[in-house]
Amino acid sequence: MNQFSYVRPANLKAAIDAVAKDKSARFIAGGTNLLDLMKSGVVTSEKLVDINRLPLKDIQLSEGALHIGALVLNSDLAAHDLVKTQHPLLSQALLAGASQQLRNMATVGGNMMQRTRCTYFYDTTMPCNKRAPNSGCGAIGGINRMHAIFGASDSCIAVHPSDMCVALAALDAMVLVTGPKGSRRIPFTDFHRLPGNTPQLDNNLGKGELITAVEIPSNHFTKNIYYLKVRDRASYAFALVSVAVALDIRDGVIHEARLAMGGVAHKPWRLPEAEKALAGKAPTAENFRIAAGIATQSAKAYKHNMFKPALALNSIQTALQKAASV
Amino acid sequence: MKKQQTGQSMDRVDGRLKVTGGARYFADHQPDGLLYAALVCSPVSSGTIKSVNATLALRAPGVVDVVSHLNAPRVPAYQESKPGAKDGLKIFKDDRIYSNGQPVAIVVANTLERAVYAASLVEVQYNQETHYTDMNASMDKAFQNSRMKDYVRGEAGAWEKAAVTHTAQYTIPLEVHNPMELAGIIAHWTTPDTLTLYAKTQGVKSVQETIQDLFKIPEQNITVHSQFVGGGFGMALRIWPLEVATILAAKKIRKPVKLVITRDQMFTLVGYRPNATQQLSIGATAEGKLTGITHEAVAITSPYEDFTEGIVAMSKFMYACPNVNTKYQLVPLNMSTPVWMRGPGEATGSFALESAIDELAHKLKMDPLQLRVINHADVDPEKNLPFSSKYLKEAYEIGAEKIGWTNRNPVPRSREEDGMLVGYGMSSGTFGAYRGKATVSATLKADGSLVLQSAASDIGPGTATAMVQIAADVTGIAPEKIKFMLGESSYPFAPEQGGSSTVSTVGSAVSDACKALQQQLATIAISNIPAFKTAAPETIIYEDGQLLTANRQEKISYEALLQQQQLPEVKVMTTSQGGPERKKYSMYSFSVHFAKVHVHPATGVVRIKHIVSVADAGTIVNAKTARSQMIGGVVGGIGMALTEEAILDHRFGRFVNNNFADYHVAVNADTPPTDVYFINKKDPYINPMGSKGMGEIALIGFAAAVANAVFNATGKRVRDLPITPDKVLETTA
């Protein structure tokens, strides 16, 4: 780790200025990802701007939408009454992530901004286009069991590791950001990027822009929801694949369906075609099978993750069944 | 008589120190003027060092020195080594790189952070050569070490002629010990030939001996402290290059230097369980009598040492089979040297043997437990000797009853619970019951307290606690008044804590020392106390901390004796070791493991729901620590069965999951209720307590029990550990 300076501004503007004006400066929230990146030499910031004193820790209802401050801790969010009653899918997804100790430190903004766990990205002696553009992708010809099956490119096949983000993508959340040029709202599904030729960019946040909050519009997904995470050990492991399902079932018919996956793409992977296929249908095993088939049609696997398309297919069906049968 | 102490669930004598932070592990020591070190390690897997440029590092704040092969002090023993001798990596001797992660320099600074930062500034250039890290691609290099000759009993390959046969290949991945405590050392040369070390080791005496050999300084000039060890599992059974590197830096700088390596360095610097491929072939009559076993294993080693372990050992004697042959080969790769890892060798071999027995049982349409029982070895078929004690059949019975073996449907994939496939599996394990040589000093103080000293280790099992219990039973002195001191090289000799032998070896010496102490007290009484004057020494009764005459009319407590005679203390020193009984009997501990698993049919996820492990380990000295020991082994076994695998990218010869997020040791959520039972019957021959070893058998065989249960649940046979969801999905029934 290199030497760096550390500031802890008390207001939004000072924080944004501090990062906007200094090329290597970064925000630090819980530090659970950033410190690891600095220790392994992937990030060599010379200035850390601690945002933990900013007033971004509220959870409140505003005009029907649930407003979640960017500094709300993952553990607090998962346990919050409004979340548990109105958006239980988010609570489930959060609790499937990391460990209690990490969730006690991790923030909403930091979770969205966490970087891929691709091991080539973390090892500075290895090639990686995301860390060092044009150095090559270590994973494509290497060990790629954990890697993407959707939306990857020839320059990067990494996945976004978050569980929380999968639920937020399914729930059509909005990201609120403020930067040197003012504030804007970004639909959650447009926040993260696909790798294309610029795998070094994980998302569409500009330099100096700070995530201030996430908003979830009101919905009817309070009952038939399920977050399924398939992983190598029972807890404290990243997903091989994960599936977020939210169904609005009325009178034996799926009024609206939301489906998203984690561990399969460079961003939380919404499955709009499969959602369409389910809308207006009965929640039957056959309809779930058809939807899962549609969802995984475009999957492309690599040497060590050949199992993922089938696992994804099975997992979607399992998650749909679990969601429908509560 | 006082309550018997051995067998009680006595709390650990150092438990309070451990939970309050009072226990000082090697890295907790802070000698005056301490400096901090960080290693620079090779990203290249084979080749030579072209240049080392430390200019920037030396200019960084707080940096004291950068030591490499270019400027390291001379190690006298290096000169004695013959070219080509496979006698280990000689750190900083020359420019040769044998494996990825090999230390090429050590940076010393006045804070840890500065050392780490400066290490990143050292510029090393390499001449890269072709490396080999893939065993499967290097089978042409397989060879046999002379320690591991082919074994044949009866006819080789006899399994093939049997009525019912099974042959298959079983593989285990490379596994890393990963104890919580990281490796490292504090080294301080107090004079040019006097060295003090705070080490993480399973044997302070062996550290002393290794350093003595390397630096050619007298034994008494080397002091090794290691009172607490945060987990060893075999990785701390030897001195590694990282420790020698620190000692060399400290020698050059003439200040105390501390090195604690990083988690990723734990994958390349302190050994590992070598990955191995085994072909296990087995044949039986239609009635299930085994007629032949052939066990052929290939495992990896380093270019500069041949590491061998008991991979094929169990197949030779576990079952009463007339024809057994084994072969064991090594493939040298550009890797660091493997080392014993809990249940060494046998854990690897038992996965193959105990899976194959299950597969054979399935072909025979026989209960695998029944197959084991009818092939039970009543005498050791390898050594042709009776077992000193063996209660394996009882262990099978207890295990079967406690897991509910009758609930097992022999037809795979025939039971479901809550949408999960249910399976039951079992296996057995065994490991040699050893007894080495150790010396213990016993000092009785005038206040009646007893102090025992021996250079033993405690890597976690609760050594001192067990020793206090043994001493309490021999002397009748209350446990609170007994202290067992270990982990200092200045104490009398004890071997390393390995091979499940500490209770047997050091415990016997404690027992003998306590007896010798009592005899010494009797001698004092006879010559000085009128009432004892006429007593013959051999008639004196020792009871509850007192001496009694044969007619029980006269007695004196040890404490009173010392006070009357104005003796501040009485001290004896006794060396103890096994005798001819070791030639007359075959001595082994045995375990059986039963597991009930759930397998999710759609995702292949395996969850162990219930475990029953039964140990035949002779007399149990402390029921509480013994149970903890078994559970610890089982948790290691869960990792071996389901999650642990160190993965190399062979293009670079580098590990890609060298951290705790990606190398999955089992966590609490993976660990179901685990019931541990002990046969707890004295072995009449092994040692005075009748205790056999237990650390290794806790893990040996376990992975096979899980694999067998997964087969029972799914009809799918996974022969390649760990059993991850993808393998369950991709294996066809």
Ligand SMILES: Cc1cc2nc3c(=O)[nH]c(=O)nc-3n(C[C@H](O)[C@H](O)[C@H](O)COP(=O)(O)OP(=O)(O)OC[C@H]3O[C@@H](n4cnc5c(N)ncnc54)[C@H](O)[C@@H]3O)c2cc1C
């Ligand atoms: C061992 C381990 C296992 C894990 N397992 C899981 C898992 O199973 N599932 C899962 O979802 N996650 C997992 N995580 C990741 C964890 O969720 C993230 O590390 C955490 O959410 C990051 O939050 P933080 O507040 O600590 O971020 P930090 O580390 O403080 O920051 C991360 C990044 O976000 C930026 N940032 C932080 N806040 C803002 C903001 N408001 N606006 C703009 N940029 C910001 C920082 O500049 C930095 O670049 C795991 C992590 C570890 C270490």
Ligand code: SF4
């Ligand atoms: S997959 Fe992406 S992150 Fe991983 S090595 Fe390739 S470019 Fe780097």
